[in-house]
Amino acid sequence: MPSSLVIQTSFLGDVVLTTPLLVQLARRGPVDVVTTPESAPLLANHPAVRALIVYDKRGADGGLGGFVRIARALRRERYDAAFLAQGSLRSGALAFVAGIPSRFGFRTSAGRWFYTKRVDYREDLHHAARLLMLARPNGREPAAEELQPSLFPGEAERRRVDTLLGGTGEPFIALAPGSVWATKRWPYYAELAALLRPHARIVVVGGGGDATLGEAISAAVPDAVDTTGQLSLLASAELIARASVLVTNDSAPQHLASAMATPTVSIFGPTVPEFGFGPLSPASIVVGKSDLACRPCDRHGPARCPLGHHHCMRHVSAREVADAVLALSAGR
Numbered sequence: 001m002p003s004s005l006v007i008q009t010s011f012l013g014d015v016v017l018t019t020p021l022l023v024q025l026a027r028r029g030p031v032d033v034v035t036t037p038e039s040a041p042l043l044a045n046h047p048a049v050r051a052l053i054v055y056d057k058r059g060a061d062g063g064l065g066g067f068v069r070i071a072r073a074l075r076r077e078r079y080d081a082a083f084l085a086q087g088s089l090r091s092g093a094l095a096f097v098a099g100i101p102s103r104f105g106f107r108t109s110a111g112r113w114f115y116t117k118r119v120d121y122r123e124d125l126h127h128a129a130r131l132l133m134l135a136r137p138n139g140r141e142p143a144a145e146e147l148q149p150s151l152f153p154g155e156a157e158r159r160r161v162d163t164l165l166g167g168t169g170e171p172f173i174a175l176a177p178g179s180v181w182a183t184k185r186w187p188y189y190a191e192l193a194a195l196l197r198p199h200a201r202i203v204v205v206g207g208g209g210d211a212t213l214g215e216a217i218s219a220a221v222p223d224a225v226d227t228t229g230q231l232s233l234l235a236s237a238e239l240i241a242r243a244s245v246l247v248t249n250d251s252a253p254q255h256l257a258s259a260m261a262t263p264t265v266s267i268f269g270p271t272v273p274e275f276g277f278g279p280l281s282p283a284s285i286v287v288g289k290s291d292l293a294c295r296p297c298d299r300h301g302p303a304r305c306p307l308g309h310h311h312c313m314r315h316v317s318a319r320e321v322a323d324a325v326l327a328l329s330a331g332r
């Protein structure tokens with residue numbers, strides 16, 4: 001059976017959106033994944049993945065020495081094909097130096113000179129579909145059900161979440177107020193929490209860097225459960241799986257919800273779902289100011305609003321988002 005290597009060293013959300021590709025490739029033969037130390041735990045327990053190879057390109061494996069070390073380790077595995085889900089020159093060179101004979105990547109990627117097959121980067125497709133097309137460059141577009149990402153929290157994650165939630169089983173709405181990019185953070189999560197509390201318990205999810213945002217929500221709703229900084233990525237996925245609805249920015253928790261099929265309200269500001277990174281949960285609502293002429297202004301979300309007013313987020317009201325949450329809840 002042909003063996004595949006998938007190189008995906010991008011952001012966490014991209015790693016989640018690569019899982020449909022992993023599932024597709026696993027039908028052909030064993031699949032190993034090169035990824036970052038931050039993302040590797042996310043793919044633990046995934047049945048489509050035979051082995052995870054951690055490439056700490058900004059740390060222990062930095063520089064030429066680390067590159068050669070990883071390339072040698074990959075060469076020993078004699079993979080039949082590499083799929084460059086992340087398109088840097090370094091990733092392309094890694095697959096080439098590792099001696100992998102077939103190398104599939106996007107025509108627009110910096111590393112394209114190292115590919116044996118260049119695949120169109122289809123702007124009109126969801127990113128999960130674009131990635132899946134790497135495995136079928138001349139084939140049909142994936143159906144919606146093939147795009148569902150997947151993650152597999154284990155017993156340890158279930159126990160951790162049980163402990164934090166106190167084992168009550170009471171329905172809750174999860175709020176994920178963080179984002180790496182400042183302009184993608186919607187500023188009214190505390191007000192939203194106060195509006196939603198009469199309807200359900202509030203649980204905040206996020207990384208250690210989101211602690212201040214969690215505190216602001218707890219100040220508005222004193223019995224909110226603030227789990228920021230207390231859960232691994234996979235445990236966060238487990239928590240989100242149990243929520244009746246997740247409210248999130250255009251950031252990693254949205255993709256965790258897609259993988260766990262949790263109904264999602266996604267708030268988009270400087271970015272738009274048409275970039276290919278919208279929610280894939282079977283039930284989802286996207287909220288954003290579609291009539292704002294300056295939007296979208298950046299593929300990732302700028303550090304600061306170039307116009308100084310940040311209307312794309314500040315003009316999305318807590319009431320509007322609460323109504324979307326209640327509409328999704330009613331449909332369950």
Ligand code: SF4
Pocket residue numbers: 183269270271292294295296297298302304305306307308309310311312313
């Ligand atoms: S320029 Fe417009 S879309 Fe960009 S951050 Fe400012 S308000 Fe948002």
